[in-house]
Amino acid sequence: MERSLYASGRAFAGRGQLSGQKNTVLRNFTCLLMLPYILIFLGVLPGREIYPTIFSIAVFAVFLLWCLAAFDIKIRRKAGAAFLLVALWAALLLVLNFGSLRARSDVVYDANTLVGLGMLFLIFAARHLLFTREMLESALKAIVGFGLLSSVVNIVQNYDGVFSLAAVTQVYSVKFTGLFLGRNQFGWYLYLCLICCMLLKHLFGARVHPAVFFLLAVNLFFTFSRAAMLSAAVFFGLYWLDIRRPKKVLLLLVLLAAFLLLYFTTDLRGMIDRFLIRSNFGDSGRTDRWGALLDTLRQREYGLWGVSPALFKELLLLNGIEQIDNAYLEILASYGFPGCLLYAGVFVSVFVRIKRAEVGRENKRLLTAAVLSFLVLGCFESLLLFEVGLNQWTATLVIVVLPRFCSAHTSDAERGRRIQRELL
Numbered sequence: 001m002e003r004s005l006y007a008s009g010r011a012f013a014g015r016g017q018l019s020g021q022k023n024t025v026l027r028n029f030t031c032l033l034m035l036p037y038i039l040i041f042l043g044v045l046p047g048r049e050i051y052p053t054i055f056s057i058a059v060f061a062v063f064l065l066w067c068l069a070a071f072d073i074k075i076r077r078k079a080g081a082a083f084l085l086v087a088l089w090a091a092l093l094l095v096l097n098f099g100s101l102r103a104r105s106d107v108v109y110d111a112n113t114l115v116g117l118g119m120l121f122l123i124f125a126a127r128h129l130l131f132t133r134e135m136l137e138s139a140l141k142a143i144v145g146f147g148l149l150s151s152v153v154n155i156v157q158n159y160d161g162v163f164s165l166a167a168v169t170q171v172y173s174v175k176f177t178g179l180f181l182g183r184n185q186f187g188w189y190l191y192l193c194l195i196c197c198m199l200l201k202h203l204f205g206a207r208v209h210p211a212v213f214f215l216l217a218v219n220l221f222f223t224f225s226r227a228a229m230l231s232a233a234v235f236f237g238l239y240w241l242d243i244r245r246p247k248k249v250l251l252l253l254v255l256l257a258a259f260l261l262l263y264f265t266t267d268l269r270g271m272i273d274r275f276l277i278r279s280n281f282g283d284s285g286r287t288d289r290w291g292a293l294l295d296t297l298r299q300r301e302y303g304l305w306g307v308s309p310a311l312f313k314e315l316l317l318l319n320g321i322e323q324i325d326n327a328y329l330e331i332l333a334s335y336g337f338p339g340c341l342l343y344a345g346v347f348v349s350v351f352v353r354i355k356r357a358e359v360g361r362e363n364k365r366l367l368t369a370a371v372l373s374f375l376v377l378g379c380f381e382s383l384l385l386f387e388v389g390l391n392q393w394t395a396t397l398v399i400v401v402l403p404r405f406c407s408a409h410t411s412d413a414e415r416g417r418r419i420q421r422e423l424l
Contacts, residue, residue, distance in 0.1 A: 025066070026131060027138035030397075032059045033390040034146045037179045041153070049181055056388035057112060113309050116386040136397070136405060137204050140196045143394055147193035148212065150178035150186065151219040158222070176222040185391060187225025188383055190216050191232045192394045195370045198239070199402065203363050227380035235373035239366050286380070290329055292319045297333055306336030327378035346385065347371065350400060353407035367403055374399050 036052035039045045158176050180186040193216050200206040220229060296315055297307075307315065312334045316324060324330055331339045354367045374395060377383060385396045 024135075024138055026135035027142045029059065029063045030139045030142050030390075030393065031146075033393055034142075037150075037181075037390070040181070041179050047181055052181075053112070053389060056390070056393075060388045060393075112388050116388065131401065131405060133204070133405075136402065137200065137206065139397060140200050140204070141206070143196050143397075144193050144200070144208075144212065144216075146179075146390075147190055147196075147216055150180065150189070151215050154178035154186070154219055154222070176219070176224070178219065183223045184225045184228065184381060187220055187223035187228030188377070188381065188391045189394065190220040190223065191228040191235075191373075191377070192391065192398060194220070194232055195235060195373075195398055196394075198366060199370075199398065202366055203359065203402070203406075227377055230380075231373045231377040234376050235369050238369035238372055286325050289319075289321050289324055290326060292321065293324055293329060293333060304336055306332075306334050306339055309334045323382055325381055327382050327384050330382050330384065343385075346400065347375065350403045353403045357403065357406035359406050363406075367406070371399055371403070 033056055036045060036055045040047050040051070045051045154176055157178075175183070176186070177183055178186045180189065194213065197208045197212055197216070201208045217232075220232060223229075293315070296319060312330065315333065316322065324333075328340065328343075331343050335342070350371055351368070354364055354371070357364065357367075359367075383391055383395060385392065385400060
């Protein structure tokens with residue numbers, strides 16, 4: 001029987017953690033990040049991304065202050081020193097590029113950076129993990145609940161469009177966005193929701209009805225977000241496929257053969273080309289944008305060390321680019337090679353913690369598949385960890401916080417067993 005956090009004993013509880021009703025604070029914080037999208041849907045706020053960003057910065061700042069006040073946070077020396085160096089380096093980038101900042105929105109991007117650093121500090125520098133199992137489970141359920149609400153809204157709004165896709169010749173004219181402001185953002189969230197459902201079911205032992213997976217998957221398809229769909233396919237493929245089980249490999253080959261047969265003998269080929277491959281549009285200009293950004297960085301004095309997130313946005317606009325659609329190029333441009341090394345270090349730390357966690361082989365593969373699929377998403381979309389926003393926080397929670405929690409849970413269990421042996 002696969003081990004879950006319920007079956008493996010009591011969840012990790014570090015010093016200073018709160019109990020009872022205050023365990024819902026993480027869920028309430030997550031729900032607050034959803035509020036701007038609901039207000040935009042109701043027409044209370046204008047439909048611009050800047051408003052959810054500003055709201056999220058305020059919510060994150062309050063949440064960080066609350067954690068500092070509510071928890072007895074003890075800082076690890078090495079992690080604290082490393083964080084201090086990162087904070088000083090980020091401040092230096094802002095000072096070096098301050099004269100180039102002209103737009104008012106630059107203040108928003110700088111605030112985003114500061115809050116992101118605070119979240120990085122809260123997760124990695126604290127000696128004890130601050131979140132309990134109840135906090136994490138309630139937050140994941142809230143994330144899935146909002147995904148289901150957005151999916152229902154999407155179907156109700158686009159009911160006629162779903163059944164007229166055969167007549168669609170321009171896929172970019174289809175607006176299946178749910179409560180979000182764009183198809184890709186909605187696709188990212190649905191991809192993360194599917195991971196959350198798997199985590200709730202296998203890691204936390206919660207019941208997740210198959211209809212939930214079906215509804216989220218159908219809406220993910222209708223976003224036509226190729227990167228999100230590819231990442232979801234990678235996640236489920238890595239988790240499901242086990243080369244030590246020949247029956248699964250054989251079933252995969254049979255399904256692949258059936259797909260190829262349908263692809264070459266039916267109109268499935270035309271539909272896939274129109275909605276997914278999009279041969280008329282290619283890669284949507286991604287490679288051209290990537291090349292233009294790299295050329296600009298080579299011409300700048302601080303290109304190797306980063307230009308700060310605020311000036312990075314201005315560089316994109318100066319080159320006629322709205323978004324770069326590559327998380328790693330965005331880190332390179334914003335924080336330089338040191339930022340890339342730090343970001344890579346985060347994932348190395350995550351993989352190490354997954355390896356150490358005593359959650360069973362299947363759950364380890366589940367967590368590993370989630371991280372690897374997110375790395376794939378970063379090749380085609382600018383979804384970053386440790387930034388403000390609902391998608392960014394959801395990704396940070398799933399990719400970083402949960403593996404750290406499992407590892408801390410394991411360390412606490414080992415400590416308890418050692419003390420018990422000493423007493424005996």
